[in-house]
Amino acid sequence: MPRIRITLEAALRHVDMSGRELERRTGVHRDTIGKYRHNEVRLISLDILERICDALGCGLSDLLSDTPEPDMPRSHAPAETVQRSPGTPSHTSIHEMTTAEFERWLDSRRRHV
Numbered sequence: 246m247p248r249i250r251i252t253l254e255a256a257l258r259h260v261d262m263s264g265r266e267l268e269r270r271t272g273v274h275r276d277t278i279g280k281y282r283h284n285e286v287r288l289i290s291l292d293i294l295e296r297i298c299d300a301l302g303c304g305l306s307d308l309l310s311d312t313p314e315p316d317m318p319r320s321h322a323p324a325e326t327v328q329r330s331p332g333t334p335s336h337t338s339i340h341e342m343t344t345a346e347f348e349r350w351l352d353s354r355r356r357h358v
Contacts, residue, residue: 250310251289253281253297260301270300291351305351306344 257267264282268275273293280286281297298305 248312250312251281251284251286251308252310253278253308254283256301256303256307257282259307260303262301267297267300271296273297295351305348309344311344 257264264275264278267273268278271278271293273296277286277293281293294305294308297308301307
């Protein structure tokens with residue numbers, strides 16, 4: 246069972262929007278919308294998530310949920326100490342970030358584009 250789940254179906258219900266309307270607003274194909282709605286996507290596109298967030302008027306944390314598996318430990322072995330610039334997360338990979346940290350990282354990437 247995947248640890249990170251896409252909660253698009255709940256977000257669509259919350260704003261009372263159909264998958265067809267989301268397809269129209271985002272330009273994303275209906276089959277792709279369906280995979281995101283039913284949490285069947287394996288490779289997540291940040292571009293698609295950004296378009297969905299814009300169309301729904303929500304943040305990334307409204308579309309993703311992190312549920313740890315009971316037999317998987319949450320902690321990781323300590324990473325090697327690396328000098329980082331101020332404001333840079335101290336994580337070794339994007340997979341260890343919280344949703345809020347990931348949103349801040351994504352916002353900083355948007356400013357550089």
